[in-house]
Structures are given as C-alpha cells and as structure tokens.
Amino acid sequence: MSSATAPPLDRRLRLPSLPPVTQARAREQLQSLLAAYLRYRPLVQRGLTGGFVLYCIGTTYLSMTGRGVKAGRESSASTKKRGKGKSKKYRGSVNDPLFFARLKKLIRIVIPSLRSREASMLALHSAFLLARTALSLYVADLDGRIVSSLVTAQPALFLSNLSRWLAIAIPATYTNSMLEYLQSELGLAYRTRLTRHALGTYLDPPAHGTGGRLSEKDLGGTGDDGKGEQLFYKLANLDDRIKNADQYLTVDIQQFSNKLAEIYSNIAKPVLDVILYNYQLSRNVGAEGLVILTILVQASAGLLKAVTPPFGAYAAHEATLEGELRFTHSRLLESGEEVALYHGEEFEKNVIERGYFALVKHVNRVLRIRVWHGMAEEGIIKWLWGALGLGICAIPVFGGEVLGLAGGAGTLGTRTEGFVTNRRLLLSASDAFGRVMYSYKELAELAGYTSRVADLLDTMDDVKAGRYQKKLVSSSSVEGNAKMLEGRGQIIESDEIRFDNVPLISPNGDVLVKSMSFNVQPGKHLLVVGPNGCGKSSLFRILGGLWPVYGGTVYKPPAREFTYIPQRPYLCTGTLRDQLIYPHDAAMMRVRGVSDDDLMRILDVLEMGHMVEREGGWDAVREWRDALSGGDKQRIAMARLFYHRPKYAILDECTSAVTLEIEKVMYDHATSLGITLMTVSHRPSLWKYHSMVLQYDGQGGYVFTELDAEKRLALQEEKQDLEHRLLEVPKMRARLEELRAVKAERERQRSA
C-alpha cells in the first residue's frame, strides 16, 4: 500500500455507530492522542528498546547467578523452613540453594585465574560467539536484499549480493568449526583440571614422598602418618556418602565438564542473540510489538519452567544407578575364579539384572516424562512463538503507515526486503530464545552433575579432616560407647611401636577392645593370635593410619618404616620387576642402587629364581593377579619385603599358601635383615619365631606377654591330646553300657 492511495487517517479509524457529534468529538480526541503519541514516539521507542535490553541483561544475570531462583523462593514465605530437609528436596536441581555456590566453587577449580589457559580459551570462544552473531545479522540483512533484488528484477544487484553471500561463507564456516572445536577443547580442559584436583586428594601421596613402604592395597599403598592420606580407602570404608567413587571420578566429572562447556555457548550465545536480534527487530518493526511479544513469550516461558520436572535430580540419580551397575560387573570380574568354581552364574546374573532393571525403570520413567514435557516445550517454543513472530512481521505491513514504519510505506521491493529480513531475524531470535529455554533443561542436568562432583569433593575434604559420616550399628555397645567415638587419641612418632590405652573400634562403631596397651621393641617379633573377627587385622589398620585413633596414644615410626603383607598380596599393573619393588618404579630402584641381579638373589632365597625365565624376563607384563598361583603371590610379597627392608613388617596370615620350609626361610632371612616382625597367624608352626604374644580372647579382652614357644607348644599338644581323649569318652561310656547289658543278659539266662 503506497501513501498516495492510502485513505485519510480519520477514515481508517473505524468507530462504532454513535451520534455524529459524539463520533466527531471522539475522532478528534483519538486523533489528538495519536498525534501526541506519534510526536513522542521516538522517545518512547528508545525508552522501550533500552528497557528491553536492560531487562534481557537483568534476567540473564539473575538466572545465571541464581538470585532470581532464590528471590522467588524467599517470597514463597518458606525461608524459615529452608533447613536440611528443604535443601534435600531440591538436591541436584537448579532450585537447590547450594547449586550456584557449588557451581562457583567448581568453576574456580576449572578456571583458576584470568591468566589460565582455560580463561584464554573461554575469551577466544566468546569472541567467536560474538563474531557469529554479527555474521548472522549481516546474513539476515543480505538475505532480504537478495530477495528484494529478485522480486524487483535487478540482475546486477542480485549477482553482487550473491557474491557477497558466497564470500561471507568463508568466515561463517570457519567461525562455526572453531566454536565446535573450542567447546570440545574447553570440556577436555575442564575435565583435566577437575580430574587432577580430585585425584590429588583421592590419591594424595604421603608427606614424605613416594618412598613409603606400607605397600599393600589393603592398607592404602604408601602409608600414613596421620596426615589425611590413603583417602581412597577412608572414603570407601569410613564414610557412607560416596558409593563407587570410580563413577564420580570418571563419568560424572566428564559429564559435568562437557555440560559446563556446552552450557556456556548454549546460554551466552542465545542470550546475546536474543538481545541483538530483538534490538534490530525493534528498529524494524517498532518497540511496542516487541514489548508485547516479550511479555507473552516470558509468560509462556515462565509457565514452561514451572512445569519442567527436576531433570537435574533425574540425571544425578541415573548416574548413581549406572555406577552401581558397573560396580556389580567389576565385582564379578574381580572374583571371577571364585564365582566360576562355585558355579554362581545364576546368583550373579540376578544381582546384575536387579541393578540393570533399577536403571531401566528409572530411565523409562524419565523418558515418559520427557514425552509430555517435550510436547509442551515444542508447542510453546515452536508453534506459539512462531505465530507470535508472524504477527510481529505483519506490523509493518498492516500498521506501518500508522506507526510511520518503512515497511508499510515502501514499494513491493522494500516491503519484501523488510519482511524477509524481519522474518529471518525473528526466526533467529525465536531460535535463540528457544535455545535459552532448552538450555534450562541442560542447566538442570548440569545441576545434577554439579551436585555429584561437589559431593565427591566436599566428602573428600570432610574425610581428609577426619569428619566421617557412617551409619553406626545400633547395638547397645555402640550406644553405650558413643562418647568414646567422639574422642580423639594421639599419634606420636617414635622408634618403637607402642599402644597406650588405645580402643579398637571398627568403622561401624563396634568396640572390639575397649582399651589396649602393648609395645613392640625392635628385634622382638610379636605374634598376634585370637578367634576370627576379634580385631587382629584392625590393630594394623590403626597402626597404618587407616582407622582413626579414638583414644589413648599410639607411638609408631613413620609409615615408610612399615611393610604390610596380607594373605592375598596386591599385584600391580606392570612388569615382573614392578611386582617386587612396588610401590617403587624402576627409576627409584636404580636410585637406591639395586639391580636386577640383586632382585634375582632375593628370588633365589625364596627358591623362585626360575620364575624370571618362566615368565619371559623382568620386563614381562601380565595380569599377575591371574598368572601367579597363591603360593607364588605370597612369595612375591616376601621378596618385596626383602627389597624394601623396612624396620617393621606386618605379616597378616601371609604364609598360609607356602610350605613350612619357605616359611622358615622367610622368617630367618627377615631376621637377618634386621626386620622386626608382627605376625597374625593361626599356625602353631610360626610360634617359635616370636618372642612376644598378644592374645585376644574374643570377648573384648586380651593378654600381652612373653612367648615361650616350646612351653606353649607342649601345653598346646597336651591340650589337644586331652581334647582328643575327651572325644573318646562318650564312645567308651556307650561301650561300657553295652558290656554291662550283655553281662546282665548272660546272668539272667544262667539263673533261668
């Protein structure tokens, strides 16, 4: 419609049929109102546009910092109630009061400073995001001009615009590829930072470096001097909060890092797009329509947010179930031989299937929820907002002249150009806003992974500081000794080992021994005996720093002066040499001045020198856990002891699979190397090597005394002899009764 053919303004304002005088007066008033509005319209428009941009920035800031979420909840008059229970309800969701604080903490880890590599990558990423938005604005404009040159049949203009179109493709494609590349790189960089941070605590080596010798897996590798090391053990055994730490350290950290990298471009770019596109649109179609559009869009977006289920909590729960399922599989692999020999397939299958179906049930539920949520989401974002967008495009066409917009008063070419440009801008703006909305779901998932990763880091910090959370056994003994559990004993570094009134308490709160006192002087081997489960190994867990000292005083040398050998020695991933020198590596071995020949001499002492050739040399790599027999494993552990030559060695049933001859060689050689032994064993054959005994009675009591092996053996033999004879007594009694009966029968026959 051109201005030349347009009817006068008053005729276009159709008014209801009123008396002519009233109509004329109303028309006059309306005309003057409109004229006044049109006079101040540029000012109003500028105000609206500025307000709109501020509004976009404000809401983005509030939603990114979580203040909007908090404010909303606080106004719901539930501030007082927001205690533990409340935060539990929101756990893993965007509404979790802790979410943004935790996210901030994690972001500080992944982007430690503005000068870090990650910050530079993020800045570069942001620059590319800006470039893409600028390119999109240019393309929207160019698109309009191309169509305009087409409908107005201007071939030269068309070709020139087309060549511009092709030229812009080079920076556009480069920008898009770089954005993808930088996003993946950022995800990887975040993951590396987080993994390093988490592993630094999880596998924190002892303060004295890698020279520690408390070398077995059961006691946490390289020992502890009460400085919060061996955390991976404590996390699994002394605290209930983190189940399957492997899942947290691998999958959850990876998911969190990728989501964090994604969410930045999925929120920052669309938010920027929304602002710029809408600003441009407001100039093309007028700010009034845009403000109405924004109000409608925000209202529907608010509705959508309100009906969005807690996808973050669902993602966190799914990760937990995945972890549990993986654990059942790795457990089966770990104990493959035992399960195979028991033919426990059916049982193990049931366990794995239970884990799998719990996961499937949860995933299915989430998928079903996603169906209706997806419908609501697409209905609002695509269809409703699409219709609103078309309405906006119509403004310059139908109301252009009234509002003084170019699209309404121009030629067919300018109107087409305006329509195509506006339509493209709108599509981009609604797409961008849609992505902001969709990213709310991603934000919810990020909240889930944030809660998982933060849980891991927080729990590790707690455990490191000795703040354990474990469900205690509800036995009366525990309740009666609750005070005991609150106490803390002392650990003092010393040359000898001494326990002064130290209680033995298991992580479950079971008091094994109320107060224990004994000492081991260098050179005086100690034998520890007692019934199963009485706390023999627990003593060494306390000595190794794995279990807390709840009272009394423990005197002990630094951890590097210990080696622990359990019944099933730990065999690491690596070469045959690595098995002997664990936890040292070949370089450390050379630094100590030990050669392969020295190792061979150690093996010869244990009559296993042939093993090196049999296994293919010192550098052979195998799954040693499966490749060696039980006796070989125990002898490897003894060889390890001779390599490390510690002051003290803890031998926990470690000779159960070797012959008596090897047992003797081991004790004699260890004594000749000046190693003081503390042995847990039920085998009387070992008594003669020890001079002290710590005997548990299994009722919470114990005796610590000198061990006269010969006398003890003689007593043991006499005891066994008596027990054997006592076993015969019932049989002898029965036989006596039989003989009496026979005799009585004979006498009865004779008298008859």
Ligand SMILES: Nc1ncnc2c1ncn2[C@@H]1O[C@H](COP(=O)(O)OP(=O)(O)OP(=O)(O)O)[C@@H](O)[C@H]1O
């Ligand atoms: N990580 C743990 N968490 C909870 N309780 C544990 C843990 N380790 C051991 N216990 C409990 O501590 C108690 C003592 O265990 P310990 O291993 O010291 O027994 P033991 O005397 O060495 O037995 P055995 O002769 O059978 O090896 C047992 O009741 C056991 O169930």
